Amino acid sequence: MICLECKKKLSYLDHRASIELFQTELCSTHRKRLERLVNSNQIPREAAILYYGLIEAGVKPMLAWWDGKNTVDLAISRVKLNIEVDSGYESLSHEQALNDLEAAMHSFKNGFTTIRIPNFLIRNHLQESVMNIVGIIEGLKLNVRVV
Numbered sequence: 195m196i197c198l199e200c201k202k203k204l205s206y207l208d209h210r211a212s213i214e215l216f217q218t219e220l221c222s223t224h225r226k227r228l229e230r231l232v233n234s235n236q237i238p239r240e241a242a243i244l245y246y247g248l249i250e251a252g253v254k255p256m257l258a259w260w261d262g263k264n265t266v267d268l269a270i271s272r273v274k275l276n277i278e279v280d281s282g283y284e285s286l287s288h289e290q291a292l293n294d295l296e297a298a299m300h301s302f303k304n305g306f307t308t309i310r311i312p313n314f315l316i317r318n319h320l321q322e323s324v325m326n327i328v329g330i331i332e333g334l335k336l337n338v339r340v341v
């Protein structure tokens with residue numbers, strides 16, 4: 195077990211703490227750094243889980259990306275794809291849903307695609323979520339070439 199960021203060997207406790215928090219292997223330094231990033235940007239912890247899932251699939255996303263107006267949970271700039279992690283649809287109010295739709299409209303107008311993924315899907319179906327996002331990235335690449 196080694197840290198994905200610095201390749202440092204992990205103790206069993208570091209391994210367990212890191213898996214519990216982020217479902218990935220990080221040393222205590224990188225785990226704490228990631229926790230600070232998540233807390234200071236107020237992004238869901240699942241965004242960090244998805245971030246490392248995508249990295250393992252060969253994608254290079256940006257975590258907590260400032261787009262000039264908002265902090266996007268995850269962004270894949272090459273194909274102008276933004277990914278927002280939702281806290282679960284059962285708690286979604288009409289107002290929030292309308293805000294999300296409006297935000298999606300603005301991002302489309304600016305050439306960006308925004309997808310929203312519920313946090314429980316990332317927790318319970320990380321591989322499937324990653325595979326679908328990889329498919330979306332491939333589709334977007336084709337579209338970029340046509341335009």
Ligand SMILES: [Zn+2]
Pocket residue numbers: 197198199200201202220221222223224
């Ligand atoms: Zn490390």
